[in-house]
Amino acid sequence: MLEFTQQIVNGLSLGAIYALIALGYTMVYGIIKLINFAHGDIMMVGAFVGYFSLTLLGTNIMVAMVTAMIACAVLGVIIEKVAYRPLRNSTRIAALITAIGVSLFLEYITIFLLGPSQKVFPESAFPIKAYDLAGLSVLNKDIFVVVSAVVLMLILQYIIKWTKTGKAMRAVSLDQEAAVLMGISVDKTISITFAIGSALAAAAGVMYGVYYSTVNPLMGIIPGLKAFVAAVLGGIGIIPGAMVGGFLMGLLETMVSGYGSSLYRDAVAFGVLILILLIKPTGLFGKDTGEKV
Amino acid sequence: MQILKNKFIRFCADVLILAALFTLVQYFITTGLLNQYYQINLASMCINIILSVSLSLINGFTGQLSLGHAGFMAVGAYASVILTQMLGQPFIAGIFAACLAAGVCGFIIGVPTLRLKGDYLAIATLAFGEIIRVTLQNIDYVNGPAGVLGITKLTTWPWLFAAAVITTLVVVNLINSSYGRAIISVREDEVASELMGINTTKYKVIAFVIGAMFAGLAGAMYAHFFYIIKPETFNFLKSFDILVMVVLGGLGSTSGAIIAAIFITALTAALQSFPAIRMILYALILIIVMIYRPQGLMGNKELSRQTFGRIWSGRKNEHNRN
Numbered sequence: 001m002l003e004f005t006q007q008i009v010n011g012l013s014l015g016a017i018y019a020l021i022a023l024g025y026t027m028v029y030g031i032i033k034l035i036n037f038a039h040g041d042i043m044m045v046g047a048f049v050g051y052f053s054l055t056l057l058g059t060n061i062m063v064a065m066v067t068a069m070i071a072c073a074v075l076g077v078i079i080e081k082v083a084y085r086p087l088r089n090s091t092r093i094a095a096l097i098t099a100i101g102v103s104l105f106l107e108y109i110t111i112f113l114l115g116p117s118q119k120v121f122p123e124s125a126f127p128i129k130a131y132d133l134a135g136l137s138v139l140n141k142d143i144f145v146v147v148s149a150v151v152l153m154l155i156l157q158y159i160i161k162w163t164k165t166g167k168a169m170r171a172v173s174l175d176q177e178a179a180v181l182m183g184i185s186v187d188k189t190i191s192i193t194f195a196i197g198s199a200l201a202a203a204a205g206v207m208y209g210v211y212y213s214t215v216n217p218l219m220g221i222i223p224g225l226k227a228f229v230a231a232v233l234g235g236i237g238i239i240p241g242a243m244v245g246g247f248l249m250g251l252l253e254t255m256v257s258g259y260g261s262s263l264y265r266d267a268v269a270f271g272v273l274i275l276i277l278l279i280k281p282t283g284l285f286g287k288d289t290g291e292k293v
Numbered sequence: 294m295q296i297l298k299n300k301f302i303r304f305c306a307d308v309l310i311l312a313a314l315f316t317l318v319q320y321f322i323t324t325g326l327l328n329q330y331y332q333i334n335l336a337s338m339c340i341n342i343i344l345s346v347s348l349s350l351i352n353g354f355t356g357q358l359s360l361g362h363a364g365f366m367a368v369g370a371y372a373s374v375i376l377t378q379m380l381g382q383p384f385i386a387g388i389f390a391a392c393l394a395a396g397v398c399g400f401i402i403g404v405p406t407l408r409l410k411g412d413y414l415a416i417a418t419l420a421f422g423e424i425i426r427v428t429l430q431n432i433d434y435v436n437g438p439a440g441v442l443g444i445t446k447l448t449t450w451p452w453l454f455a456a457a458v459i460t461t462l463v464v465v466n467l468i469n470s471s472y473g474r475a476i477i478s479v480r481e482d483e484v485a486s487e488l489m490g491i492n493t494t495k496y497k498v499i500a501f502v503i504g505a506m507f508a509g510l511a512g513a514m515y516a517h518f519f520y521i522i523k524p525e526t527f528n529f530l531k532s533f534d535i536l537v538m539v540v541l542g543g544l545g546s547t548s549g550a551i552i553a554a555i556f557i558t559a560l561t562a563a564l565q566s567f568p569a570i571r572m573i574l575y576a577l578i579l580i581i582v583m584i585y586r587p588q589g590l591m592g593n594k595e596l597s598r599q600t601f602g603r604i605w606s607g608r609k610n611e612h613n614r615n
Contacts, residue, residue, distance in 0.1 A: 029412075033412075035412060035415070035416075041556065055303060083580055085582070086584045087583065087584060090585060090587035090588070091544075091588070092406050092411075092412075093352075093358065093540055094540065094583050094587035094588075095583075096415075097536070097537055097540045097541075097579060097583050098579070098580050098583045098584065100536075100537070100579070101576045101577070101579035101580040101583065102576070102580065103575060103576075104572055104576035104579070105576035105580070107572070108570075108571075108572035108573045108576065109573055111572075112569055112570060112573060148581065165333045225423075225529075228416075228419075229420070234412075236410065241356050260454065261431075263427070263431050264427065265423050265425050266423065267423075267427035267428065268432075270420035270421075270423050270424050270427075271420075272506055273416065273417075273420045274406075274417055274424075277404055277406070277409060277413055277416065277417045278406070278408075278409075281409055284500065288343055
């Protein structure tokens with residue numbers, strides 16, 4: 001039982017990271033129906049900005065995280081303006097290919113500028129301490145990851161539910177044309193969505209760096225894919241769904257590598273995805289909308 | 294009678310052109326004009342043509358977004374290698390096994406997933422492709438993640454040429470048959486074609502299985518040309534590469550898929566000389582082409598005898614006007 005609880009504790013912090021990345025996927029999908037394959041790479045850029053903020057500027061971890069979030073918010077807005085906006089009225093598959101192009105571009109420009117080798121996250125920025133809680137060993141990095149993720153999610157919920165921007169975002173994702181008629185600037189709202197989603201991914205990137213203590217230019221691919229699965233698991237386009245999906249995904253993954261074979265970890269994640277898609281394609285939180293003919 | 298005669302003449306012309314192309318390249322290879330480097334690129338070109346034409350049947354003509362094509366290629370590659378290397382069977386048996394295994398996988402995956410639509414289908418096929426890869430990594434019989442090394446080189450130019458031609462012929466003839474019209478109607482409007490009495494699931498599965506079989510064929514060709522297969526080679530990025538060719542060529546255009554496959558292979562080869570910025574340039578070209586020509590190079594048009602005929606007569610008319 002103790003081991004089981006320990007696995008849950010381990011799974012929570014991984015799940016928090018997935019949930020933060022999944023939020024970006026789900027927000028972008030909700031608003032422009034695009035699977036933003038470059039999202040995992042934005043997380044990678046965030047991790048690198050955090051790394052350089054820690055090593056070159058010598059800031060503490062909180063400042064590093066905020067710097068990364070700001071940098072990636074700007075990056076997200078630029079990517080949307082340059083690459084996705086011209087394609088807003090063309091086929092979805094063209095936008096998908098562009099997203100793949102952006103993803104490759106971010107990965108290889110980072111390799112070109114910084115080299116392909118991985119960099120070790122400075123340990124001094126975040127000295128690891130272990131706490132003993134009723135027999136459970138809880139690391140301070142776990143607490144840091146989960147607490148900051150939950151705080152960010154609460155802020156996001158506040159923005160979406162209680163601010164005018166959030167209202168505009170919901171309106172645009174519900175019906176873009178009606179939103180325009182109500183005087184909402186769709187372009188601005190989409191930019192803000194990209195900014196928020198990318199900032200969350202950047203935060204996840206810095207947490208990933210703290211959690212695994214290394215960063216490398218291709219680090220975004222696998223977590224990006226897993227977070228995407230998490231977003232689908234919760235119901236793509238649904239914000240609470242992404243949070244729950246992320247945590248479930250993290251828990252599942254630690255359970256499988258804890259009790260089964262870590263080699264099958266990825267296969268199990270995708271297996272769950274397929275089961276969800278076959279049983280309830282709209283995801284755990286999705287509503288079944290009847291097809292109109 | 295006249296129509297039949299014309300058809301026969303056209304058929305003979307096609308055969309002659311293909312035979313001439315084949316003999317010319319074969320001549321270059323035997324005389325050593327095409328060195329090892331060009332031969333490798335030629336093989337990649339043929340394999341890419343098979344892959345993109347077969348995926349264009351699924352994505353372009355049936356309109357079902359599939360992101361797991363590399364998975365079927367992996368199944369084909371492994372099935373053929375098991376037969377030729379481990380069981381000592383001839384290459385042709387390996388090829389048939391590859392098509393069969395990939396086709397069966399396509400059927401098993403296609404029947405449940407093809408009920409899904411759009412992005413959900415894309416995600417499900419991506420997941421299945423990754424599951425195939427992870428499963429292969431966990432099978433000790435084929436050395437798990439290390440893959441199979443030292444495969445005898447059996448893929449030669451005649452094999453590659455025949456495989457590419459057969460793939461194209463089967464896909465083109467399928468599209469021009471009554472099956473093809475049903476398949477295209479599924480792409481255009483699924484509900485309407487269902488109302489016309491078309492069993493949409495059946496045609497989707499048919500297209501998916503045939504596409505998967507040819508991906509398996511490409512896998513067999515790949516394995517017996519490049520000496521080595523690893524599960525990692527067939528990850529979802531490989532599927533993306535194939536999808537890029539199909540979309541770049543234009544969804545719903547077989548000639549577009551062929552042109553794009555040749556273009557991408559040539560581009561990759563040309564960029565080899567700048568290894569540092571190769572992928573950056575590739576990504577930029579991808580983004581720029583999609584922004585300025587989102588319908589792909591060919592749109593859904595075909596480059597055919599008629600196109601050449603039109604260009605020819607257009608030129609003649611211009612001449613007359615002058």
